[in-house]
Amino acid sequence: MTDHPANEMALRAYGFDNLDLRWLRSKTGVKWGRIAPDVLPAWIADMDFPVAPPVLDALAATLSRGDLGYPAWSNWGGPDPLANDFTKRMELYHWAPQPDWVRSFSDIIQAIQIVIQTMTAPGDGVVIQTPSYPPFLKTVTMMGRRAITDPIERTEGGWSFDPQRLRRTIVEERPRVLIVVNPHNPTGRVFTRAELEELAEIAIANDMVVVSDEVLADLAFAPHRHIPIASLSPEIAARTITMTSATKAFNFAGLRCAVTHIGPAELREAIDAAPPDVFGVVNVLGIEATKAAWCDGDGWLAAVRDRLRQNRDMVCDSIVQRMPMITCDPPEANYLLWLDCGKLHKEDTAVFFREAARVELSTGKSFGPGCEDFVRLNFATSPNILTEILSRMAAAV
Structure with missing residues (x-):
């Protein structure tokens, strides 16, 4: 950007x-x-x-017309309410995602829990690069999975991970999922294309699912530029769940609205086959705020x-x-x-x-x-x- x-x-x-x-x-x-x-x-x-102001205006307009009834996307089928908005937003990052792979949830933590519940079994390993956003660590351990930590360490060139060590860890532990946070919380690193290509190669070689939290993408400072890992190739896109939200950059976390782009077909099918609303439904105000932020903010x-x-x-x-x-x-x-x-x-x-x-x-x-x-x-x-x-x-x- x-x-x-x-x-x-x-x-x-x-x-x-x-x-x-x-x-x-x-x-x-x-x-x-x-x-x-x-x-x-x-x-x-x-x-x-x-x-x-565009977010406040959108919320005020929704309230003034009394548009707080059952949302059109609840139980009625059709595309995700943010599919087109997310796809358009990703043009900023030179990525053309698949709109029909988009699913919205109330929170990124909820989405990660759905991935872990669906794509892993108790005892399976999940790689987390540390330091890590604390709810990710807590989620993995509370769900009975093994949190396999791989440190991001301070070097002369800034904070970075060791791809060779990560490869050895994965060979030894045989984890199912790799969680990537880019831009990274809390170090503030924006991973380079070369670093992301290393992570993609590791995930593909070891048949891993990648969960990529990219919620801070809009807050990268020039000359640093965010690159979605799923944009690197169709092969990595097919095994990556990209997670983002307007709530962090535009400061409305309480409206609980997150967007995922789900590469693995089996995960999309499992989510779509679940009972109606078992994962909850994104609220009307969260959708309106996200649309306004990405369109006019x-x-x-x-x-x-x-x-x-x-x-x-x-x-x-x-x-x-x-x-x-x-x-x-x-x-x-x-x-x-x-x-x-x-x-x-x-x-x-x-x-x-x-x-x-x-x-x-x-x-x-x-x-x-x-x-x-x-x-x-x-x-x-x-x-x-x-x-x-x-x-x-x-x-x-």
């Missing part, structure tokens, strides 16, 4: 630059609703910014990326200058910073910052083995609040 940086007037017009702390604390969602009144949240992956999105890029640079500069005992790499996408705090020698660094700085961060312990010294910082807020977060952290260390 090409970046078109927003000017300062656009940033102000969208309300990104000076958020009202009272407005934020009035929110009842998990980010602001589960913290003490004197704590500043920089943990769960919600942005603080107001919702895109790219101006807002460009301004968000511009604000996030500036915030990223502010955080990284502050850490270098004021907290040199903490190590970080500027993310190539998203609004999350993976901080190595090992030199602080804290049993749980997130607890330390909560107690000493009154800043809530995500603990690295939940991201997999070897992540105990890390915390994840969410910098998707306005500069005035981010400045206070960084000042508190710097004073604490």
Whole structure:
């Protein structure tokens, strides 16, 4: 995706630059609703910014016409309600998916659970690259599958995985599924074509199903560009379940709407043969918000990326200058910073910052083995609040 940086007037017009702390604390969602009144949240992956005007307009229009009845896509057959919108959106990434392979769900976690339930048996292995989004690890273990972790490690060139080690692990463990998160959460890496080709070759050679979480694609910073792994070849597309959503980049996670492009025919057939609504039905407002975001929201999105890029640079500069005992790499996408705090020698660094700085961060312990010294910082807020977060952290260390 090409970046078109927003000017300062656009940033102000969208309300990104000076958020009202009272407005934020009035929110009842998990980010602001589960913290003490004197704590500043920089943990769960919600942005603080107001919702895109085209999304708000679409929701208001739906409500004003009272269009909250049974949706036309529930039990009535026909194409998925987001099939054409998803296919059109993927043109940004030079990919032409199959519209009839598209199935919508309420959540990416739900979709992954459906894949694991359908395509694996208890005891089967699922490869997860760590650090990993914590619900993925929890899902695999709670469903009685073996979580086989393969670390993404910090190198001179940034965060990367070792394809030879991954090959050896797969030969030894014989897993059925490979979960890929690209752009990666929490390191912010945008995998290159060469890296994705390595993963595709490994999956094909070992007859594996690939689950590719690409929900952060729209938040890649230029010159980095997202490449859907299913776009590499028909062979990898036929074994890949691509998962995405507008809810992350456009900040409406509470509307619960995700889109999957399902390559394996047996999985599509199993989903279509299931009893009506056993997997739930995507809600009307989630569909309307997604359509509006993908059709009319790219101006807002460009301004968000511009604000996030500036915030990223502010955080990284502050850490270098004021907290040199903490190590970080500027993310190539998203609004999350993976901080190595090992030199602080804290049993749980997130607890330390909560107690000493009154800043809530995500603990690295939940991201997999070897992540105990890390915390994840969410910098998707306005500069005035981010400045206070960084000042508190710097004073604490």
